Amino acid sequence: MIRIFPGRLFALLAGALLGGCSALSQPETVDTYLLPGGHFASAAAPAGADGSLRVTRPKAAGGLEGTRIAVLPQPDRLSFYKGARWSDAVPVLLRDRLIEALRAGGGIARLSSDDDNLRADRELGGNLRAFQSEYQAGQPQVLIRFDAQLIDTRSRAILASRRFEVSQAVQGRAVPEVVEAFGRASDDLALQVSGWVLRAGE
Template sequence: MKRILSNWRPLAIACALSALGACSILPETPSRDNYRLPPTTLIAPQHSGASIGHSLQVSTPHGGRMLEGLRMMVIRQDNQLNVYKGAQWIDPAPVMLRDRLLDGFYADGRIRSVIREAEGLSPDLELRSDLRQFQVEYRENRPVVVIQLDADLISPSARRTVASRRFSIAQPAAGEQVPEIVQTFGMATDQLTQEVVQWSVGQAAGPRR
């Protein structure tokens, strides 16, 4: 009898291992739809003044722990922080905003040389910033896209801050569906970019620093 039991034991173990291999003990990761910011609607304005002979580096804004992720954040009226289920950005908010700012400076065209931080050049001016808010807030039961950016225009050679300003945008959304929210983020980032470009150009047009 003992011999019969010992013969069945390896077979039972093999069957158990086969069953474990057929299914996963880890929960499946839920799929999410990936969203980018809509293409910019900024167009090249008609400027009568000459171009500015400064070079400007646009650095990626610093973001807090939540803003460095990919989830779309929403703050309810009770100040509870949530995320949109099944949706995420293709890049962190600071990266998307940096690229939108670059698009804005290129479209404006008044600053002669606009460079990325990774190019390793020595610019005359550098735009550094902190992204404080990039989320949806519910105000009077309506979704509003809120973006807040604290910007500093730096003179690297002089090692000093030329100018500082806080930019705040609150753009009501047309609806509560994710595609409508994403479209509103596009409008809000375009408005923010236009304000940042106008301010930066005005500061860069001053005496050479």
């Protein structure tokens, strides 16, 4: 018969508990992704281009306000890719992409963001309704839906509003391939919004 003394038993139990805690406390490996794209061809500002525009981060809800990369494996179930996140909050990523497209368009003399806290004649904001990948017939595709509003900052009146929706097929199923599709979709949407803002200011 094997005899285990109380002190020895305590040491064994403590070691087992510490080993279990060590295993449980291992941090999850998370890959951080920049939003690809954003390389727009620059255009010269038209003669007499004037005015100022402030671009604000859109309002978002339903899990789209953070840095996690959203996916709808089923129409009624929002989930997130494990071990992956964006380099910034989703509304900030979209705001910055819109600024890049507007700056490249060259039709606005003075452009700023809500981080700058500068005065502007007009403000571009809105609601981000979708920024996720969805499965259609077993194949993922990226969907971005943005309800844009162009506002007069003095009167706070809505000058124009429009819904923009862009979808982009994913060339594969891996997270990097999904991220690439997000980049293409966000570029497409930013160019559409930029053109709309410039036309609304004419």
